[in-house]
Amino acid sequence: MELLVKEPKTKRGFETLNRICDSAKKLFFEKGYFNTSINDITDGANIAPGTFYIYFNDKLNLYKYLLLQFSYEIRKSISLATRDCKTRYEKEYNGLKTYLDFIKNNQTAYRIIWESQYVDAQSFRDYYENFAVRYSKGIVEAQKNNEVIDIDPMNISYVLMGISNFIGLKYVIFDNKDSYEDVVADVMKILENGLFIHK
Amino acid sequence: MELLVKEPKTKRGFETLNRICDSAKKLFFEKGYFNTSINDITDGANIAPGTFYIYFNDKLNLYKYLLLQFSYEIRKSISLATRDCKTRYEKEYNGLKTYLDFIKNNQTAYRIIWESQYVDAQSFRDYYENFAVRYSKGIVEAQKNNEVIDIDPMNISYVLMGISNFIGLKYVIFDNKDSYEDVVADVMKILENGLFIHK
Numbered sequence: 001m002e003l004l005v006k007e008p009k010t011k012r013g014f015e016t017l018n019r020i021c022d023s024a025k026k027l028f029f030e031k032g033y034f035n036t037s038i039n040d041i042t043d044g045a046n047i048a049p050g051t052f053y054i055y056f057n058d059k060l061n062l063y064k065y066l067l068l069q070f071s072y073e074i075r076k077s078i079s080l081a082t083r084d085c086k087t088r089y090e091k092e093y094n095g096l097k098t099y100l101d102f103i104k105n106n107q108t109a110y111r112i113i114w115e116s117q118y119v120d121a122q123s124f125r126d127y128y129e130n131f132a133v134r135y136s137k138g139i140v141e142a143q144k145n146n147e148v149i150d151i152d153p154m155n156i157s158y159v160l161m162g163i164s165n166f167i168g169l170k171y172v173i174f175d176n177k178d179s180y181e182d183v184v185a186d187v188m189k190i191l192e193n194g195l196f197i198h199k
Numbered sequence: 200m201e202l203l204v205k206e207p208k209t210k211r212g213f214e215t216l217n218r219i220c221d222s223a224k225k226l227f228f229e230k231g232y233f234n235t236s237i238n239d240i241t242d243g244a245n246i247a248p249g250t251f252y253i254y255f256n257d258k259l260n261l262y263k264y265l266l267l268q269f270s271y272e273i274r275k276s277i278s279l280a281t282r283d284c285k286t287r288y289e290k291e292y293n294g295l296k297t298y299l300d301f302i303k304n305n306q307t308a309y310r311i312i313w314e315s316q317y318v319d320a321q322s323f324r325d326y327y328e329n330f331a332v333r334y335s336k337g338i339v340e341a342q343k344n345n346e347v348i349d350i351d352p353m354n355i356s357y358v359l360m361g362i363s364n365f366i367g368l369k370y371v372i373f374d375n376k377d378s379y380e381d382v383v384a385d386v387m388k389i390l391e392n393g394l395f396i397h398k
Binding site: 032034035111114115117118125128129132149151152154155156158159161162163164165166167169170174182183186187189190191192193194195 | 231233234310313314316317324327328331348350351353354355357358360361362363364365366368369373381382385386388389390391392393394
């Protein structure tokens with residue numbers, strides 16, 4: 001894979017890189033990618049314009065780097081929240097709750113990920129395809145354990161990703177709901193009988 | 200509601216309006232809303248720049264008009280394809296197939312609808328919320344008929360919209376698959392036992 005970021009070697013360098021990323025996230029969220037310039041980003045980070053190029057070759061590389069970070073952070077949150085789950089059902093339950101909490105605390109992420117469709121179509125596709133491939137592996141395991149019905153695991157992955165995404169769109173982005181317990185319970189009622197096998 | 204378009208009174212006027220809309224759809228799809236100027240649109244439609252303003256006050260109004268058109272066309276296609284369905288299950292089956300065919304034949308629509316999140320957040324929200332309200336009405340009817348399980352119809356609507364959207368993303372936008380029979384069958388297997396009541 002191409003090198004997106006020139007990794008800093010000092011603590012101070014990491015702090016500056018984080019300042020650049022935080023400023024970019026805020027601006028991409030508020031004004032969108034196309035309306036944000038590198039100067040806007042360095043102004044927001046309170047650093048000299050030239051400093052940007054110590055870390056990134058251009059705005060697109062910074063953008064792709066943020067996408068990778070989001071992908072990693074979402075997966076890490078879900079993985080931590082589900083590591084003690086005994087069943088796939090429990091994993092989906094906690095995974096959906098964790099995804100909604102993540103989006104609530106990182107509304108910039110939701111917006112920036114979808115904007116990638118217009119910024120860099122390949123990154124957008126990679127984002128979802130990579131997510132789906134990892135998701136499918138878990139589904140295949142659950143199918144081997146006779147926990148999940150025997151249909152194409154890639155179809156199941158996109159069904160579950162679509163549900164999470166649109167439930168997040170409605171109750172986090174549109175309604176900014178405080179808690180998602182009741183919504184998650186409703187979704188799981190559909191999946192309980194539709195996707196899972198009762199032993 | 201604000202008046203988006205100044206409706207033409209002659210057949211020739213309608214033809215010009217359609218030329219403007221077709222040119223805009225093509226350009227918004229290829230270059231995105233922000234990178235497309237009114238001049239690009241009139242050039243693409245092969246008309247004088249000033250002619251644009253006979254129909255629209257600005258680019259945003261044209262954009263909102265296209266969104267409304269897409270919404271109407273998708274709903275009309277689904278409504279035609281499902282009018283003879285005897286059960287809600289059949290309606291969902293044919294509805295999903297029709298939605299995927301529509302997106303396949305109108306890939307511009309998928310892209311333009313999602314870009315509205317960045318062009319005009321309120322239009323984006325209205326688009327999905329209006330769709331969900333209509334969807335919910337059908338769900339409530341099906342619940343009264345004891346066809347669908349008794350959970351919040353708005354949650355069901357967003358679950359179903361999420362599934363359609365992401366299955367469309369994967370198999371139409373990413374993979375450009377020729378036929379969706381097997382995918383639709385898999386999705387309906389999940390819904391058959393998860394969402395529908397067996398009498």
